[in-house]
Amino acid sequence: MAAAPSEPPKTDAPLHVAIVMDGNGRWAKRRGLPRSLGHRAGVEALKRTVAVAPELGIKWLTVFGFSTENWSRPAAEVSELMALPKRYFESDLARLEREGVRVRCWGRRQGLSADLVKMLTDAEARTAHNEVFNLNIAFNYGGQADIVDAARRFAEEVAAGRADPADLNEAVFTQHLSTGAAPPPDMIIRPSGEQRLSNFLLWEAAYAEFIFQDVLWPDFNAEHLKAAIEEYRRRDRRYGGAAADDVLAAG
Numbered sequence: 001m002a003a004a005p006s007e008p009p010k011t012d013a014p015l016h017v018a019i020v021m022d023g024n025g026r027w028a029k030r031r032g033l034p035r036s037l038g039h040r041a042g043v044e045a046l047k048r049t050v051a052v053a054p055e056l057g058i059k060w061l062t063v064f065g066f067s068t069e070n071w072s073r074p075a076a077e078v079s080e081l082m083a084l085p086k087r088y089f090e091s092d093l094a095r096l097e098r099e100g101v102r103v104r105c106w107g108r109r110q111g112l113s114a115d116l117v118k119m120l121t122d123a124e125a126r127t128a129h130n131e132v133f134n135l136n137i138a139f140n141y142g143g144q145a146d147i148v149d150a151a152r153r154f155a156e157e158v159a160a161g162r163a164d165p166a167d168l169n170e171a172v173f174t175q176h177l178s179t180g181a182a183p184p185p186d187m188i189i190r191p192s193g194e195q196r197l198s199n200f201l202l203w204e205a206a207y208a209e210f211i212f213q214d215v216l217w218p219d220f221n222a223e224h225l226k227a228a229i230e231e232y233r234r235r236d237r238r239y240g241g242a243a244a245d246d247v248l249a250a251g
């Protein structure tokens with residue numbers, strides 16, 4: 001049962017927040033607009049979120065920009081989605097760079113145009129020295145694909161004699177994922193009313209708290225993020241252990 005809002009927080013503010021930016025299409029449909037305009041409005045919501053997240057104690061923000069399954073959308077929509085990083089970086093990358101934001105782009109580069117690969121790589125390189133805040137954009141990313149790629153990388157190291165299968169454990173495997181440099185997400189927010197993970201951060205989400213909100217992503221703002229953090233802070237994160245009260249009661 002959810003704790004009453006008046007109860008004191010059980011948990012510190014989340015350091016790493018991940019968001020499935022869902023609901024752009026429905027947002028556009030409700031306004032009689034093409035889906036492409038929903039996605040563009042989604043970029044504006046991303047800008048708002050990146051602007052406010054550091055003020056709320058967040059150090060890592062990960063957003064799902066394009067999944068390995070999104071290729072099945074109509075070609076025109078895929079083209080529009082492929083154009084979103086350019087739209088975002090053209091308007092915001094210089095400021096992100098100046099303000100100390102380190103950008104990482106997770107996901108497969110295969111299948112993306114050479115221009116887009118260059119843009120993602122440049123954004124990472126230009127901000128590689130930054131340490132104030134971390135923005136991870138999952139693009140052409142799928143949790144299963146990332147796990148397969150990590151397994152392949154480890155297998156290649158074994159084949160080359162640089163690794164021993166006996167040394168494989170959770171920490172080593174994590175380092176082979178494209179997400180390996182980041183701590184696991186504390187909280188995963190999915191707006192739009194859908195309640196599923198959709199192949200996002202499958203490995204990394206092992207102990208993430210899930211927050212589902214009814215707002216459509218283009219309408220997402222600081223208040224939704226604050227509400228999600230408040231709900232998160234009322235959660236009792238136990239990582240498979242027992243609640244402190246129960247440990248005392250058990251003697």
Ligand code: FPP
Pocket residue numbers: 021022023024025026027039042043046064065066067070081084085088089137139217
């Ligand atoms: C899902 O909503 C959203 C996407 C597939 C794209 C999300 C991308 C952005 C919000 C902008 C990304 C910005 C960068 C920089 C990559 P949907 O289209 O499935 O919505 P629906 O479920 O209402 O149809």
